[in-house]
Amino acid sequence: MIKSRFPRTLAALLVLTLAGCAPAARAPLTSLNALGSDEVVVVGKVELVPALRKGEQKIRGMVVGNFENTMYLMMDEKLRPLPEDPRIADYAGRIEALIGSTFFVRSKAAPSYVLGGMLFLDIGGNSMQKAYFPGGFQVAAKPGDRAVYVGTLRYHRDEFFEVTRITVVDEYREASAAFEAKFGKGQTLRKALLTRVKQP
Secondary structure, three states, X not given: OEEEEEEHHHHHHHHHHHHHOXXXXXXXXXXXXXXXXXXXXXXEEEEEEOOOOOOOOEEOOOOOOOOOOEEEEEEEOOOOOOOOOOOHHHHOOOEEEEOOOOEEEEEEOOOEEEEEEEEEEEEOXXXXXXXXXXXXXXXXXXXXXXXXXXXXXXXXXXXXXXXXXXXXXXXHHHHHHHHHHHHOOOOOOEEOOOEEOOOO
């Protein structure tokens, strides 16, 4: 669903705030040795069907931040409804997932939840447009995990960014090969596909 509510000045302010003041995203990981004893690397992917077409996303001017072809997966340790217009605090611990590419991010070795997704469609113009995607998925990490594979979260959508179907696709073999190439052999990647859970 596309929403556009912000006048130009507020849109610019939000972009600057996200770029400079928003709580940190879940950090990409390049070495398992960097994990703390209570941390895990979460491996997964986000896809849009159909994929973004030329002109559907407009990023104009001097915009700082990861917005191009990037889905913001809003995360929390507790399942809760995501506000219609998320506050800055709601961006804490997000996954900045490059659409169509496998992500490897650091997280606590404990269950967490995908509250929803957000894709910035128009930044730097007279307004800010964002497309929202449903959440309600559990990442079933647990103490003792070092790496978990959560699957490909695939959003099927129409030309108005209305979500018509959501699937969690098991591409473990491909993800496991990418994991091994990144972190080396002999590391265990446990399969724990995202599961749909009811909102409280």
